[in-house]
Amino acid sequence: MTVLSRFSNKVVIVTGGGSGIGQAVVRRVVSEGGIVIAIDVNETGLKAGVKQTEKIAAAGGRYSFKVGSISDEETVKKIIQEVVDQEGRLDVLINVAGILRSSKFTETSLEEFMEPITVNLVGTFLTCREAMPHLIKTKGNIVNCASTSARFGHPYMAGYSASKGGVEAMTKALSWEYMKEGVRVNAVCPGGISTPMKESQGERMGGLDQSLFAHLMRIDYTCGEPDHVAAVFAMLASADGSFMTGEIVKVDGGVHN
Incomplete structure (x- = not known):
């Protein structure tokens, strides 16, 4: 196996790095020399x-961490400035942090609908906004986390789907707005991945999770692993993705083809 070093001397912020896909992204980037x-x-x-x-x-x-919610504006401002002050620069922002709420649409409260939008969409907005001035200086890039639920009508996930659709649209808008400044903005669009978030969703729905549609269509559906998705995040965030911006890359094992 070829040992890669695509992130040597690169300062990378990963949100949602405490579990699942985010944790896999952290491992991947550190293994390639990232700070x-x-x-x-x-x-x-x-x-x-x-x-x-x-x-x-x-x-x-090397790896370090900061505890905080990306949905809190002052926390985001403080953490990103601290990172730049400590490391002297910021090269990459990878947004993976997110939450999922599953419920029948007519039984969904406004609070339940707004929770994923506040974290997934508003949180991504805040981190992108605060990181952008620093990324302009380094000609860096952003990779956000969208979802196949934004495109393919997953049931019981109206709020989550809306939040991820917003992330996808915002990613495309930012890619155009900051193209001349040399900042690339892309997103990864995972399907069903074996993560704590997906497991808790299945429990809340009595085993009825986001792969429901696949079972209804009699597809032999197997969830992917976080490392499958982390590899795509790493490619987009590295020089290997240098001619890509505004792209939403689907990673779902072909289920949504």
Whole structure:
């Protein structure tokens, strides 16, 4: 296996780095020499990342974390400025942090509808806004996390689908707005991935999760793993994705083809 070092001397913020896809992205970027700062409300998961990354850090690669919610404006401002003050620069922002709420549409309260929008969409907006001036200086890039639920009508997920549709639209808008400044903005669009978030969704719905439509259509559906998605995040965030901006890359094992 070829050892990559695409993130040597690159300062990378990963939101949602305490579990699931975000944690896999942290491992991948550190293993390629990145200086990674993870943000999450899950302090236990963030601390677990210390031992994980110590074993795989490439030359110069290192990991640290900051506990906080990306949906809080002052927290986002403070953390991103702290990162830039400590490291002297910011090269990449990878937004993975998100929450999922599942319920029958007519039984969904306004609060339940707004929760994923506040974290997934508003949180992504805040981190992108605060990171952008620093990324302009380094000609850096952003990779956001969308979802197949934004495009393919997953049931019981109106709020989540709306939030991820917003992330996709905002990604495309920013890619055009900052193209001349040399900042690329892309997104990854995962399908069903084996993560704590997906497992908790299945429990809330009595086992009826986002792969429901696949079972109804008699598709032999197998969830992907976080590392499958992390590999695509890493490609887009690295020089290998240097001729890509405004792209929404689907990673779902072909289920939505």
